[in-house]
Amino acid sequence: MRETRLIMISPASGVTPDQVTRTIHTYGKRVVVKESCYGAVLEGEREIVREVIAEVRKLDPNGIFTKVRAFHAGDPRRCRAHHGTRPGFAQLEQEWNDLWKIHFGLDRAEKGERANDRKVRKKLSVMEFKKICEVK
Amino acid sequence: MKVFIDPPNSLILFDLVERFGHEPLSTMAAIQEKIDKIEIDMPPMNVSLEDVMKGLKYAGIEVPSGVRGRLAVWGPMIEEAEAAIIMEDCPYSFGCVGCHRTSLMVRYLIKRRGIPILDVDYPNDEDEGRDLVVRIKEFLEALK
Amino acid sequence: MIKIAQLSCGTEYSSVQYEVEKAARSVGATVVHPDVSAADINEAVERFGFKPQSPQLKLMIARAVQLADRKYDADAVFIATCFRCAEGALVRNELRRFIQDNTRLPVVTYSFTERLKASQLLTRMEALVTVVTRKELLARERQTGITAGIDSGSSTTKAVVMIDNRIAGKDWTPSGDVIASAETVMENALKEAGVKLKDVEAIGTTGYGRFRLGQHYNAKLVQEELTVNSKGAVWLADRQRGEATILDIGGMDNKAITVRDGVPDNFTMGGICAGASGRFLEMVSKRLKIEVTELGSLADKGNWRNAKMNSYCSVFGIQDLVTTLGDGKTFEDVAAAACHSVAEQVYEQQLQEIDVRHPIIQVGGTSLISGLVTAVGEVLGSKPIVPANSQYIGAVGGAILSSGFLEGV
Numbered sequence: 219m220r221e222t223r224l225i226m227i228s229p230a231s232g233v234t235p236d237q238v239t240r241t242i243h244t245y246g247k248r249v250v251v252k253e254s255c256y257g258a259v260l261e262g263e264r265e266i267v268r269e270v271i272a273e274v275r276k277l278d279p280n281g282i283f284t285k286v287r288a289f290h291a292g293d294p295r296r297c298r299a300h301h302g303t304r305p306g307f308a309q310l311e312q313e314w315n316d317l318w319k320i321h322f323g324l325d326r327a328e329k330g331e332r333a334n335d336r337k338v339r340k341k342l343s344v345m346e347f348k349k350i351c352e353v354k
Numbered sequence: 355m356k357v358f359i360d361p362p363n364s365l366i367l368f369d370l371v372e373r374f375g376h377e378p379l380s381t382m383a384a385i386q387e388k389i390d391k392i393e394i395d396m397p398p399m400n401v402s403l404e405d406v407m408k409g410l411k412y413a414g415i416e417v418p419s420g421v422r423g424r425l426a427v428w429g430p431m432i433e434e435a436e437a438a439i440i441m442e443d444c445p446y447s448f449g450c451v452g453c454h455r456t457s458l459m460v461r462y463l464i465k466r467r468g469i470p471i472l473d474v475d476y477p478n479d480e481d482e483g484r485d486l487v488v489r490i491k492e493f494l495e496a497l498k
Numbered sequence: 499m500i501k502i503a504q505l506s507c508g509t510e511y512s513s514v515q516y517e518v519e520k521a522a523r524s525v526g527a528t529v530v531h532p533d534v535s536a537a538d539i540n541e542a543v544e545r546f547g548f549k550p551q552s553p554q555l556k557l558m559i560a561r562a563v564q565l566a567d568r569k570y571d572a573d574a575v576f577i578a579t580c581f582r583c584a585e586g587a588l589v590r591n592e593l594r595r596f597i598q599d600n601t602r603l604p605v606v607t608y609s610f611t612e613r614l615k616a617s618q619l620l621t622r623m624e625a626l627v628t629v630v631t632r633k634e635l636l637a638r639e640r641q642t643g644i645t646a647g648i649d650s651g652s653s654t655t656k657a658v659v660m661i662d663n664r665i666a667g668k669d670w671t672p673s674g675d676v677i678a679s680a681e682t683v684m685e686n687a688l689k690e691a692g693v694k695l696k697d698v699e700a701i702g703t704t705g706y707g708r709f710r711l712g713q714h715y716n717a718k719l720v721q722e723e724l725t726v727n728s729k730g731a732v733w734l735a736d737r738q739r740g741e742a743t744i745l746d747i748g749g750m751d752n753k754a755i756t757v758r759d760g761v762p763d764n765f766t767m768g769g770i771c772a773g774a775s776g777r778f779l780e781m782v783s784k785r786l787k788i789e790v791t792e793l794g795s796l797a798d799k800g801n802w803r804n805a806k807m808n809s810y811c812s813v814f815g816i817q818d819l820v821t822t823l824g825d826g827k828t829f830e831d832v833a834a835a836a837c838h839s840v841a842e843q844v845y846e847q848q849l850q851e852i853d854v855r856h857p858i859i860q861v862g863g864t865s866l867i868s869g870l871v872t873a874v875g876e877v878l879g880s881k882p883i884v885p886a887n888s889q890y891i892g893a894v895g896g897a898i899l900s901s902g903f904l905e906g907v
Contacts, residue, residue: 286368286386313364313365316445320370320483337475401512418512418583420508421583427511453511
């Protein structure tokens with residue numbers, strides 16, 4: 219079964235899309251790889267694609283991210299050249315922008331750091347607000 | 355375990371679920387299954403009239419077609435899920451998760467399943483990035 | 499290739515995106531989606547001021563801003579959201595207004611269900627393309643030479659022969675066989691004009707049967723009724739310059755078109771239901787056992803407030819009619835209520851999708867039903883202009899526009 223993957227490199231990573239693409243080429247596996255602004259698009263048989271992902275991640279384990287893509291690389295049904303950006307593009311762009319937070323988060327989790335309690339935003343009580351208002 | 359992610363097309367959630375050893379249930383996989391069916395010619399997504407009608411299982415005819423069509427894609431995945439991670443306050447969610455009403459219904463359907471659910475917040479900084487990663491890691495490890 | 503920018507939510511998940519693209523392709527256009535980045539979206543939504551909850555609607559706004567700022571090049575705009583989505587309907591209409599305020603691009607809006615087929619969009623898409631590709635032709639204000647126009651509508655077929663910017667002959671008949679009906683009215687119009695078919699230098703066809711008639715008569719112009727009717731209406735009402743709204747309550751669907759100097763820039767066509775069309779008035783007349791031509795004057799004598807009727811659905815509307823008659827209401831009040839109900843439905847379903855510009859020119863066969871014109875005036879707050887020969891707009895438009903193809907003109 220074919221699998222198409224987006225490889226996204228954290229903006230805080232020293233690895234470049236070119237490096238990812240060239241590294242994948244050196245494996246000599248039966249996959250198609252295309253460099254993109256954020257990393258690469260990888261396509262091939264599922265097992266091979268997953269082997270390649272596991273291998274290429276070693277370049278920067280916490281800085282290289284991936285998700286599957288429904289459409290084939292260059293599928294005319296979703297090609298930017300034909301239709302402009304696809305609807306999910308803006309989201310991907312935004313998530314890529316924020317990948318450094320996850321990148322550092324993974325680094326720190328590895329060092330054994332714990333999570334803070336989840337912040338719950340509460341409204342100020344009327345009495346407290348009144349006190350603030352009354353301060354001259 | 356099969357873990358449903360919400361937003362169902364999130365790169366961050368997909369990656370973390372897979373990274374920590376589980377199978378993410380995502381929109382991408384559901385759509386791939388559709389678009390690879392060459393006998394259906396309803397580009398771009400191959401969501402057919404039949405699919406929109408299948409959406410009636412989740413919402414009545416008075417609900418807009420776009421909501422029913424979307425629910426027809428995610429409904430079966432939610433039914434298949436063994437756990438779920440829901441990320442709140444995402445600054446995005448375009449494309450397949452573009453309809454707010456559908457997103458509300460998706461979350462409700464997940465909660466109704468009674469499977470283990472983790473609610474997390476979209477990170478605003480590095481500390482929150484760590485919190486997100488640690489929470490997801492602990493949740494997923496506990497599932498094993 | 500004409501580029502129609504699509505601003506939409508839900509099309510891909512309603513199994514209609516393919517139909518939208520098919521309709522565009524069949525009229526020689528292509529659907530495009532203005533390019534936007536994540537940053538563009540946030541900025542655009544802030545600027546637009548309406549912040550919808552649904553992200554896809556935000557994307558629509560950002561795409562509209564790209565068009566308004568001329569950062570993305572398109573020739574026309576198609577705005578569509580799911581039928582029954584309140585948030586989508588609000589954004590759809592406000593974006594239509596925004597595009598009109600900020601660009602000169604023709605716009606068409608649509609709310610779809612999963613049953614939408616390309617053929618339903620065809621006339622709208624064709625009109626968008628006509629406005630873009632035939633701008634000069636549509637700006638034509640005079641008819642020249644000897645030309646004819648045939649309007650093959652769902653209820654009636656009309657023909658007009660024009661000579662040097664005046665109507666020389668005309669005729670109409672209820673639509674039967676497309677060709678036979680057209681031949682009858684053409685023959686009579688030619689007779690009245692005192693010319694032979696071979697003398698006619700150009701023919702324009704419009705309406706549902708336009709393609710068949712176009713072939714049959716070797717017409718120089720075969721064009722959808724939105725643009726052709728607009729031309730006929732402004733010519734008949736002598737409102738070729740400035741702004742106006744053309745309202746055509748037709749036999750099967752209703753059209754509301756806003757024009758600037760005779761060229762349409764926004765239009766709506768009833769799509770979901772035919773409840774509020776002329777067909778409903780025909781059904782009412784039949785039940786009252788009168789001719790539809792008598793309904794108007796009957797309505798003028800009645801008071802709609804005395805009878806309750808809602809033609810949102812023609813079946814329920816007729817049920818209302820039966821109940822009202824059973825209650826002993828007069829035919830006059832019932833006729834007035836039927837006219838009022840249709841006017842109200844047109845206001846609720848069509849006129850909310852455009853910005854009504856005055857004057858309102860009411861045309862088409864139903865504009866001869868005086869009670870309906872009165873009702874439209876009451877609902878809209880100002881009485882519409884009904885030009886002479888208002889039922890011949892399509893045929894007149896066809897004759898005027900086809901004269902644009904004559905050599906040396």
